[in-house]
Amino acid sequence: MNAKTKVIASPLSRKATLVSVDISQWTARKLDKRVTDKVNREHNASDDAGRYHKLLIEAKRLEAINSLVAQARRLHYTMTKPWADEGLRILPNKLHEKFASEFRKLKREFDVAADDFCREYPTFIAERKKALNGLFNASDYPPADEIRSKFRLTTKTFPLPESDDFRSDVLDADTVEDIKRELAETNEAVLADAMKHTAKQITEVVGHMAEKLKAYKKPGKGSRSFFSHTLVENVRQLAELLPAFNLDNDPALDAIADRINKELCVEDAETLRHDDNARKSVAKSADDILRDVESLLG
16 A cells, blocks of 8 residues: 555465355346336337336245345455456455355355245245236246246355466467566556555545544434444444455555554444543544545555
């Protein structure tokens, strides 16, 4: 983050892997072209004026699956950093065991929820037939023996490419060297972007805390503002993950992570709501940390 404190890092490939999360789920929604055309004609509207989508299954029947999918996506984006393109993301080795353990738990729950849904699938269709009435169309529904294949939650892990490992029996030496140079430059750029992403994450989470604490007013002291326990929990989660996200061994980032843990995570939300001195102290520390992060970013 800061050229003056930068430590020469070992190759990124020794500190992290690339992971992707593959999610598939049946949306239980279907465009009804017949109704769409009918409504657009009745209102003398263009063909693309609007579309009518049917909800094929009562929404609550898919709530458990949708919740687990949301948790899987949140886990993926919380513990990883962006890679060169969408899909694959950088997972620090220090977080691999935790990520894998939590993902396996979500996958088990997802599979159970999907199995439960598919077992009751014919019943859900029957109950929805009554609700849709004249809009019901049996051909909108995948066959019962195929519906389970519509639900999938998996993860894949890949090594980060390292320039020294690139070999070729068909390319000339100059081309091989060019490819190695491009790989090294890509890794360097990705690492820089990952560190910028971390710094931005700090400014967003810590900045939100500072803003909320400074704006808070107790009941009876003017227009009341509010913050929940997640204000502190989000900062604590950030402090827990920051050491693993320090992929270029920057001591300045280590120092900021330590300050966040010691200065911003010492009080819970309930204390901060009722103790004016504690709230002002934490808000000041948050502002100070933000200034230091901005200074590191130049």
